[in-house]
Amino acid sequence: MLYIGEFYSLLTACLWSGSSIAFTAAARRIGSVQVNTSRLIMAAGFLIVLVLLARIDLTLSMMQIVYLSISGFIGFTLGDTFLFQAFKLIGARISMLIMSLAPAVAAVLAYIILGENLSPWGVIGIIVTLTGIAIVILGMRGDPINGSVIHHVARGGIFLAILGAVGQGGGLIFAKMAFLEGNINGFVATLVRILAALVVLLPVSIISGRYKNPVQVFRNDPPAFRYTVLGSIFGPFLGVTSSLMAIQYAKVGIAATIMATTPIVMLPLVHFVQKEHLTWRAIAGAFIATLGVALLFLP
Numbered sequence: 001m002l003y004i005g006e007f008y009s010l011l012t013a014c015l016w017s018g019s020s021i022a023f024t025a026a027a028r029r030i031g032s033v034q035v036n037t038s039r040l041i042m043a044a045g046f047l048i049v050l051v052l053l054a055r056i057d058l059t060l061s062m063m064q065i066v067y068l069s070i071s072g073f074i075g076f077t078l079g080d081t082f083l084f085q086a087f088k089l090i091g092a093r094i095s096m097l098i099m100s101l102a103p104a105v106a107a108v109l110a111y112i113i114l115g116e117n118l119s120p121w122g123v124i125g126i127i128v129t130l131t132g133i134a135i136v137i138l139g140m141r142g143d144p145i146n147g148s149v150i151h152h153v154a155r156g157g158i159f160l161a162i163l164g165a166v167g168q169g170g171g172l173i174f175a176k177m178a179f180l181e182g183n184i185n186g187f188v189a190t191l192v193r194i195l196a197a198l199v200v201l202l203p204v205s206i207i208s209g210r211y212k213n214p215v216q217v218f219r220n221d222p223p224a225f226r227y228t229v230l231g232s233i234f235g236p237f238l239g240v241t242s243s244l245m246a247i248q249y250a251k252v253g254i255a256a257t258i259m260a261t262t263p264i265v266m267l268p269l270v271h272f273v274q275k276e277h278l279t280w281r282a283i284a285g286a287f288i289a290t291l292g293v294a295l296l297f298l299p
Contacts, residue, residue: 013259013262017265033211073197074174076196107252186245
C-alpha cells in the first residue's frame with residue numbers, strides 16, 4: 001500500500017492528540033507520576049489480552065527483544081520522565097516547543113546509524129512542518145507557572161526537554177532496528193517496549209513514594225480512572241503501536257515529523273472540547289505545518 005507508513009504516522013498524531021487531552025485531565029486530578037505509571041500498566045494489560053485472544057505470534061529473536069527493550073527504556077522511562085520534569089520547570093508550552101526537535105534528532109540518528117537518506121523535498125518538508133509546529137505552540141496560552149523562573153532552573157528545564165527529545169528520537173531508532181531484524185507484529189513490539197519500561201519505572205515510582213495504590217486512588221476519583229483508561233487506549237495501546245507501524249514502513253525522520261503534528265491535530269479538540277480560543281498565530285502555524293507535511297509526500 002502506497003504511503004502506508006505516512007498513513008500510520010497521521011493516525012498516530014490523531015490518537016496521541018486524544019490521549020493528551022485525556023491524560024491532562026487525569027494528571028490534574030491525581031498527578032503526572034500516578035498517571036504515567038498507571039497508563040503503562042493498563043496498556044500492558046490491554047495488549048496481553050489482545051495478544052492472547054488473537055493468538056498473535058510472539059516469536060522474536062534475541063536481538064529484536066534487546067532492541068525493543070532498549071527502545072522502551074529510552075522512550076518511556078527516560079524520555080517521558082525528562083519531559084514531565086521539564087513540564088514542571090519551564091511549563092508545557094516551552095517543553096513542547098523543544099520536544100519538536102525530536103523528528104530532527106530522529107532523522108540525524110537514522111542517517112548516522114541506519115543510513116537513511118532524505119530527499120531535498122523531505123528535508124524542506126521537515127523544516128516547514130517543524131516551523132509550523134513551533135508557531136502553533138508559541139501561539140498557545142501561556143503556562144500557569146511563575147514568570148520569574150530562576151535562570152539556572154530554566155536552563156535545567158530546557159536541558160531536560162532536550163533530553164526528552166533525544167529520548168523520543170532514540171527510542172524510534174532502536175525500534176526501527178528491531179523491525180529491520182525481521183517481521184514483528186506491532187502489538188507485540190509495543191508490549192515488549194512497555195514491559196521493559198515498567199521493569200524500571202514501576203519499582204522506582206513505588207520506592208520513591210510517588211506512586212500510590214492505584215485501586216485506592218481510582219476508587220476515590222472515578223473520573224480520573226475513566227480519563228486514564230481512555231488515554232491508555234488512545235496512547236500507549238493504539239497510538240504507540242501505530243507509531244511502530246509507521247517507522248516500519250516509512251523513513252524514521254519523515255514518520256517522526258508527521259507524528260509530531262499532534263499539537264496541530266489537537267487544535268480542533270481544544271477549541272470545541274475545552275472551549276479555548278484559537279489565535280491567528282496558531283491557525284497560521286497549522287496551515288504551514290500542513291503544507292510541510294504535504295511536501296513530505298513528494299518524491
